[in-house]
Amino acid sequence: MRALVIDSFGGPEVLRIAEVPRPEPGPGRVLIRVEAATVHPVDLATRSGVLAEAGLMAGHGRTGLGWDVAGVVESTGPEVTGLRPGDRVIGMNDRLDVELGTQAEYVALDAHAVAPAPATTDAVAAATLPLAGLTALQALDALALPAGRTLLVTGAAGAVGGYAVQLAAARGLRIVATARPGDEALVRRLGAQHFVPADAPRLGEAVRALVPGGVAAALDGAVLGPAALDAVRSGGAFAALVAGGAPYPLRGIRVLPVWVRADAAGLARLAALTDAGTLTPRVERTLPLAEAAEAHRALEKGGRRGRLVLVP
Structure with missing residues (x-):
């Protein structure tokens, strides 16, 4: 079968399609025939070597790329219950040091990382849910805000931020969103009550003008760090989503590093x-697996308001 891999770190040119044996599902694992796999910033960071430099992965030998997957169960290993061949599923690989990721024709995942796919979307749209959706869901669960509280979501038009706004609105939270000025209409449609342009010179002051005293919590999708922390009231909470992006817990603010993890129950919640x-998945473009380098170059340019999805 074909799989997207790297043998060394570098630019998009180090990506290659390898012919490798199809994996077999061991105990507690599920073999999925991949129909779609989303490209995320974590793929770029893996390919470039940033994650290895940060000590988050060993980075030796062949490394497979891809976290998200939507596809069809091909077979299951012993001790797997609730999933059968032919089931349409979504799943997530949350390990960095793997020889094969989800950007391949087949992938084997632990059963606890797989759940039935949404019935109302195709595989391409469903593939955008796992990594971004679970990150937003787990961050909101960690913040544990009751309905009626105010939440700042930075990067609200992005992959994680967009899902965070919709999930927070469904919980009855009042949302202050930051994004590029041209994205105001989008984030308001997603559920934000207030909007602050991302280029506002003093984010804390701008947010506090809308919410006196500051918001109860922030979900920092744009990794603004101290600037977003300044918008949070004393004793509030702050969800940091990127390694190294957590600010100091000034003024008694609880700073919560969110390290996304695979979770079948969470995936089932997202599907429902x-x-x-x-939740409304947003897809900008699909590309064949062989054009993964083009997807990496497009993502590196920034400004994406829909996901780039590889179709094997």
Whole structure:
């Protein structure tokens, strides 16, 4: 089968399609025939060597790329219950040091990382849910804000930020969103009550003008760090989503590093919310696996308001 891999770190030119044996599902694992796999910034950071430099992965030998997957169960290993061949599923690989990721024709994942796909979307749209959706969901669960509280979401038009706004709105939270000026209409449609342009010179002051005293919490999708922390009231909470992006816990603010993890129950919640119309996956473009380098170059340019999805 074909799989996207790297043998060394560098630019998009180090990506290559390898012919490798199809994996077999061991105990507790599920073999998925991949229909779609989203490209995320973590793929760029893996390919470039940034994650290895940060000590988050060993970075030796062949490394497979891809976290998200939507596809069809091909077979299951012993001790797997609740999933059968032919089931349409979504899943997430949350390990960095793997020889094969989800950007391949087949991938084997632990059963606890796989859940039934939404019934109302195709595989391409469903593939955008796992990594971004679980990151937003787990961050909101960690913040644990009751309905009616105010939440700042930075990068609200992005992959994680967009899902965070919709999930927070469904919980009855009042949302202050930051994004590029041209994205105001989008983030308001997603559920934000207030909007602050991302280029505002003093984010804390701008937010506090809308919410006296500051918001109860922030979900920092744009990795603004101290600038976003300044918008949070004393004793509030702050969800940091990127390694190294957590600010100091000034003024008694709880700073919560969120390290996304695979979770079948969480994926099932995301699928149900998608079927209910609460979450709206956004796809900008699909590309064949062989054009992964083009997807990496496009993502590096920034400004994406829909996901780039590889179709094997």
